Amino acid sequence: MAHDPSHEHHANVDHAAMGIEKEHPTWSTYWKVATILTLITVVEVWIYYIPSIVASRAFVPSLLIMSAVKFFTVVAFYMHLRYDHKLFRVLFTAPLIIAMTTIVALLFLFGKLSARTGALG
Amino acid sequence: MTHAAAAHSAHDDTHGHPPTSTGLDNKKIAIWAFIGSECMLFASLISTYLIYKGRSVVGPYPHEACLPPGCSTPLKAILNIPVTSASTFVLLMSSLAMVLALAAVETKDQPKTTTGEKILGSSKLWLWMTAILGTTFLGFQAFEFTSFVHEGLTIRTNLFGSSFFTLTGFHGAHVTAGVLWLLTLLAIDYRRGLGPKDAINVDLAALYWHFVDVVWIAIFTLVYLIK
Numbered sequence: 001m002a003h004d005p006s007h008e009h010h011a012n013v014d015h016a017a018m019g020i021e022k023e024h025p026t027w028s029t030y031w032k033v034a035t036i037l038t039l040i041t042v043v044e045v046w047i048y049y050i051p052s053i054v055a056s057r058a059f060v061p062s063l064l065i066m067s068a069v070k071f072f073t074v075v076a077f078y079m080h081l082r083y084d085h086k087l088f089r090v091l092f093t094a095p096l097i098i099a100m101t102t103i104v105a106l107l108f109l110f111g112k113l114s115a116r117t118g119a120l121g
Numbered sequence: 122m123t124h125a126a127a128a129h130s131a132h133d134d135t136h137g138h139p140p141t142s143t144g145l146d147n148k149k150i151a152i153w154a155f156i157g158s159e160c161m162l163f164a165s166l167i168s169t170y171l172i173y174k175g176r177s178v179v180g181p182y183p184h185e186a187c188l189p190p191g192c193s194t195p196l197k198a199i200l201n202i203p204v205t206s207a208s209t210f211v212l213l214m215s216s217l218a219m220v221l222a223l224a225a226v227e228t229k230d231q232p233k234t235t236t237g238e239k240i241l242g243s244s245k246l247w248l249w250m251t252a253i254l255g256t257t258f259l260g261f262q263a264f265e266f267t268s269f270v271h272e273g274l275t276i277r278t279n280l281f282g283s284s285f286f287t288l289t290g291f292h293g294a295h296v297t298a299g300v301l302w303l304l305t306l307l308a309i310d311y312r313r314g315l316g317p318k319d320a321i322n323v324d325l326a327a328l329y330w331h332f333v334d335v336v337w338i339a340i341f342t343l344v345y346l347i348k
Contacts, residue, residue, distance in 0.1 A: 017146040034217040067342035095157030099164030
């Protein structure tokens with residue numbers, strides 16, 4: 001598509017109130033992000049069915065990394081956290097850090113993680 | 122009217138809300154704070170699931186077949202990865218539709234000449250698409266829950282059943298709330314049309330919807346794929 005209206009400044013959108021600091025991505029960027037998310041999901045499911053990968057020590061870390069990439073891609077591009085006011089970043093990342101720390105602490109506490117192996121039990 | 126009141130009134134006329142001390146719309150700050158609190162809610166549910174994982178005394182189990190004497194009758198691994206992969210794809214695509222709906226609302230007043238621009242600029246189309254994809258995801262979840270019950274797994278069967286149904290049930294309830302929110306936006310769109318001045322309200326729904334999507338990204342990996 002030669003002309004992409006989403007690339008233009010939206011005069012009637014209240015950028016300040018919405019906390020838009022940088023112009024939001026274009027439609028083509030959204031489609032590319034969707035393609036990347038789909039491809040990562042395909043790889044996740046694909047390695048689930050390969051016994052040699054499932055048996056290897058890299059299986060769980062690779063799934064967690066791919067999941068984290070998908071998570072932060074959606075947050076950055078679809079939720080526009082990369083483009084919006086930093087207060088929104090603080091409001092999201094602070095509880096997220098508390099939440100993830102809580103999960104890890106509880107897994108250690110209940111013996112599902114060990115400092116020696118670092119693997120999910 | 123005082124000078125300040127006049128200024129406020131003028132600002133109201135321009136953007137439909139009074140100025141705030143941060144300069145940001147309070148509704149958007151509130152939805153981010155709400156999403157932050159939801160992170161902690163789902164963290165507690167996910168950690169409960171992970172702690173109880175592998176500690177069920179009786180089957181069915183998520184990834185392992187259950188044979189006698191653990192189970193009175195042989196049971197296969199209960200999680201259906203192909204079906205859940207399809208529902209994950211559906212939810213990811215619903216996020217794409219949602220962000221396109223927001224972009225369509227933001228650019229509603231810009232001229233669209235080509236068919237492609239008209240399609241991309243139709244907020245009704247993308248809101249419908251998001252709602253339908255969300256409902257499809259709920260259909261997959263209903264199918265999964267029903268098949269689990271038929272295979273002998275209920276919320277009362279074992280620790281896996283209790284933590285699994287609680288976690289995924291809470292997520293499904295959030296998706297249901299999201300679909301209802303989308304339907305209200307659609308009703309407004311049909312009644313008076315959504316335009317750039319409504320972008321903030323569509324943005325709030327979009328943020329909630331994407332959050333529901335990222336929670337599922339975590340659930341899909343932690344519950345379904347990690348054995």
